[in-house]
Amino acid sequence: MTSALETAANPQDMKRIVIEPLTRVEGHGKVTLLQGKNRNIRQARLHITEFRGFEKFIQGRPYWELPVLVQRLCGICPVSHHLAAAKATDMIVGARELTPTAEKVRRLMHYGQTLQSHALHFFHLCSPDLLFGYDDEVRHRNVVGVIEDSPELAKQGVLLRKYGQEVIRVTAGKRIHGTGAIPGGVNKSLSKDEIHYLQNDIAQMIGWAQGAVELMKTVFFEQLDYHMAFASIETSMMSQVRGDGAFELYHGGLRARDHLGETIFDHVDYRNYNDYIRESVKDWSYMKFPFITSLGEEEGWYRVGPLARINNCDFISTPLADAERKEFMAVGKGLPVQSTMAYHWARLIELLHCTEAIAELLCDRDLIGKDLRNKGVMQECGTGVIEAPRGTLFHHYEINDEGIVEKASLIVSTTNNNQAMNESIRKVANQYLDGHRLSEALLNQVEVAIRAYDPCLSCATHAIGKMPMELNLMDDRGELIDRLEKRVNGQINRTL
Amino acid sequence: MSTEKTFRLDGKAIPFEDGETVMDAALKAGEYIPHLCHNPDFEPHGSCRICVVDVNGRHQCSCTLPASEGMDVDNSSEAITNKRRTLLQMLFVEGNHVCPACEKSGACQLQAVAYQTGMLNPHFTHFFPKRSIDASHPDIVFYFNRCILCGLCVRVSRDVDKKAVFSLSGRGHRTRIIFNSPSGKAVDTELAITDKAVSVCPTGAILPKHHGYETPVGERLYDCLPISVVGDAAKHHTAKKHFLNGDPDE
The missing domain is CATH 1.10.645.10 (Cytochrome-c3 Hydrogenase, chain B)
Structure with missing residues (x-):
């Protein structure tokens, strides 16, 4: 059911969109989307890019x-x-x-x-x-x-x-x-x-x-x-x-x-x-x-x-x-x-x-x-x-x-909600990404979808509604064709 | 005419008897001089240097310095506090003192003295030494990360408990505390939970096993009053109860 959405069959033909950083998601996270020619989202991934390692470093401590x-x-x-x-x-x-x-x-x-x-x-x-x-x-x-x-x-x-x-x-x-x-x-x-x-x-x-x-x-x-x-x-x-x-x-x-x-x-x-x-x-x-x-x-x-x-x-x-x-x-x-x-x-x-x-x-x-x-x-x-x-x-x-x-x-x-958040992001992105030109609506809707889960990737939610975010749109050759930046003060700039 | 001998500590006359150190006389008079390796019940050692004072322009270790008439001792000037703070910062970076996760936090003499001297950061680069935990003993656990090499446990085990369980080994910054047992493990020594040596550690390096965080925040030794008022952890009943009565559940 989900594997096709996790890994697209021919990613080389698709546009790669990166939302990074999802700041303070109890560390760092990012969202990547692959968009096919029909503009449908074919792959959605919420990445947690930071390694915490608690399971390892409490080994050796008294119970x-x-x-x-x-x-x-x-x-x-x-x-x-x-x-x-x-x-x-x-x-x-x-x-x-x-x-x-x-x-x-x-x-x-x-x-x-x-x-x-x-x-x-x-x-x-x-x-x-x-x-x-x-x-x-x-x-x-x-x-x-x-x-x-x-x-x-x-x-x-x-x-x-x-x-x-x-x-x-x-x-x-x-x-x-x-x-x-x-x-x-x-x-x-x-x-x-x-x-x-x-x-x-x-x-x-x-x-x-x-x-x-x-x-x-x-x-x-x-x-x-x-x-x-x-x-x-x-x-x-x-x-x-x-x-x-x-x-x-x-x-x-x-x-x-x-x-x-x-x-x-x-x-x-x-x-x-x-x-x-x-x-x-x-x-x-x-x-x-x-x-x-x-x-x-x-x-x-x-x-x-x-x-x-x-x-x-x-x-x-x-x-x-x-x-x-x-x-x-x-x-x-x-x-x-x-x-x-x-x-x-x-x-x-x-x-x-x-x-x-x-x-x-x-x-x-x-x-x-x-x-x-x-x-x-x-x-x-x-x-x-x-x-x-x-x-x-x-x-x-x-x-x-x-x-x-x-x-x-x-x-x-x-x-526990990892896959579900991935699915929700895919659905939102598919609904709001309107082609070549990125919109602030998408930027916010992705946040809104993640935020509903109140993830303790929490900076996504606990940055008081001002999480800094960067949204890049690349073509199939990996070339950057559009870019939006959202600053911590809430200001959004098109930086390309 | 009074024949009492005195010296001056921060301008205040402190009486003393022949043979007493500056530290002994000050503590007896109710004046606090910060210290870690010193315990009034045992012979002074002068290893941690936290009790440094300025005596007539010279830096001296007050726990080993015999008191004498005419001394003018500076115990609380900014210059002396700065010296102590630097010494403490070096102690903190030499080991791995993670107060937020340490069960001795709030009742730790090292932490309390650091607060007392206004130490707000480690200043120096941390050594992050790799040190182990010895939990082989059935009743006692040893956190070598928290040892400041004050030598109190070594002296007390040797001189009071008559067991000589511990030794200091190595030189310079490689100095470490070891167990005098064939295996090098605590379980192979004669150490018992009732030994005096177990109760004198000024940090959280020697603690009872299977116990932790049992005193609520707000009721720990130094939660409400500074060490200059409360005194040493080892002298305080609640800090000793786990060790000295031999029944940690009481």
Whole structure:
């Protein structure tokens, strides 16, 4: 299905278009497109051109360092790596289950993380596109424009994110790269003062989260056909769900459904993920391509993240978010919602759920408990899987007799979406590239498609809507025939 | 008429008794002189030079310098602080001190002294030496990346624990700490978690195994107050509890 799009049969006859750099895509990335004579895109590739190497350089480190060490992968959702590694090291120290206090403190931390990450993505990065339109003047289509035109909305975005960061600080000690989760539990519970501090504002956060969902719905339905079609691809989806099928972010079984919503696998113990998920390697990208083993490499790619989670779950345990989920699912008319732009909508339903879940947890007395840690018989390996803001995140470690990591395998959320992002880019490029002369619309639409996934190639999204980008159009002899540059200040220049 | 002997430290009269060093007298009087290789419980060594002071125009190592009447000691001028900062910068680039990932961060004497002297960057080019971890011992792990060769563990193991587990080997910048065992591994020494030598490291080079990051951020030794107020890590109960009671879970 996809191989023809990954590698064109006769690339020498095609025009090669390079978008580089996709800056701050948690490193560096670029997009290359090959355009045939009929102007169809025949090859689309999202390349991650930077090599991180975490799997290698944590080899030789003691296992108890992992939760703190591995979270340095990311400054945007470090809590996800922190908790996934902590879950893996729980297995290593033989903690079959956590104390109620430890599990709830970790959950609270994770809800805070998801809240702040989703708030950042929607309000700071995507709202300019959604509010002003993709063809709005570049100088205005950014977060400063949002502040100027909708100061109240911008303020809500900033304060929602701040609240999430405060939840992280209270549970992990620091807003970024804290130390709360340790093998077998946590290093602190909450004080009554800390709980009261967080309770003060939570009702306001729920209200603002509801408002954000309403705003997103309004935007989505105003151009329903467009948003349903833009960058839309039909894919399988994978996420964790709770034992009763409920939406789950911290701990559950793996569920995958195909593009028609039929079950591929369900309630899979994530420790056996290797039996269900494999990764393929392409020689043109440092990012691997995971696929569902039973479907094979060609058909087995899938999507993760908010869209997958909302589509896959049977219900959400908090009432406001569940009501929104039902409205969301109605758009699919009985089938999974495949619109890539619906990622934004699903993400905000999750944001609402996080505020509700935080409010519930803050009433739970287990948060102030003193029983913080369990341990048991040491094991040689551990697997931790969590639903990070951007999707399912896998950590797997093997240690030696001395407690030193010998093998590590990480499948990060964005990697799961690798093929899907490639497909979405192809669709957008095919739709908007209008021949020999490049347009700013294409430049932005490619960004918009990538941004919908909120990839932690994140600079693509986390450069506050001003990612510097270079778009080159070459003829079949490799000669540059057109070139657009977008500066960090948003200014676009034709430089040829 | 008082017969108390004194010297002046930053203009303040510090009493001392015969045989006391400038460092001993200053600490007894509640005055902090930055130091790493010095531990008041053991014989001074003078190897790290962080406690350098200006005495009557000469740079001296205060932990080994006997106090005498009439001394005028400069402990806190910008010039002395600059000297100490340079020494610290050299210590940092000589090893691999990655504070963000180190479990001793927040309770590390080296880090705390660096903060105290206002060290904001390493200044010099990093050596990035290739050093290993020895995790062969069942209770203790050794991070040679973090060793500053202060020699405290060597001295304490030899003089207090009477085991002579450690030695300094090599010369110059190739000097390194080794285990006195046939295999060169910690597991083949007599070292025990209850040994005094295990608790005196001013950095994160010697730590209990299977434990890390158990003290929350905000409650670590130097999270709230500087080392000039808190004092040495090794003297502090919370920093020693993992080692000295022999039961890291307590």
